[in-house]
Amino acid sequence: MHMIKQITIKQRRSKRVARIRSVIRGTEKRPRLVIFRSHTGLYGQLVDDGKRKTLGSARQKGTNSASGVLLGDSIAALCKEKKVKQLVFDRGGYKYHGVIKQIAEAVRKGGVIL
Numbered sequence: 001m002h003m004i005k006q007i008t009i010k011q012r013r014s015k016r017v018a019r020i021r022s023v024i025r026g027t028e029k030r031p032r033l034v035i036f037r038s039h040t041g042l043y044g045q046l047v048d049d050g051k052r053k054t055l056g057s058a059r060q061k062g063t064n065s066a067s068g069v070l071l072g073d074s075i076a077a078l079c080k081e082k083k084v085k086q087l088v089f090d091r092g093g094y095k096y097h098g099v100i101k102q103i104a105e106a107v108r109k110g111g112v113i114l
Helices: 008-023 065-083 101-108
Strands: 032-037 041-048 053-062 088-090
Touching: 032 101, 041 065, 041 101, 053 065, 065 101
Parallel strands: 032 088
Antiparallel strands: 032 041, 041 053
């Protein structure tokens, strides 16, 4: 009898992340906005892949849509501080709906092109 190996949710997400990252690259003028969603909060980072540096990051407690809007606003403020006008959006292997979509829309309302 052959055993079938089950693929966990984490493994499926890490495959999606690798597939997305093979295509998306951030530069100094157009950094990559990386989103991470944990059970307790939302995180966003601006990454320059050319220099392999994190330009800035933001964290918001809570995982609901209101927290997503607040995180998007703080990322937009961070972009103004760093004089960044465009970003490459890396949704981190998550579906583009709900909180992830709220973050992206809030960043766009802040005047940053995604």
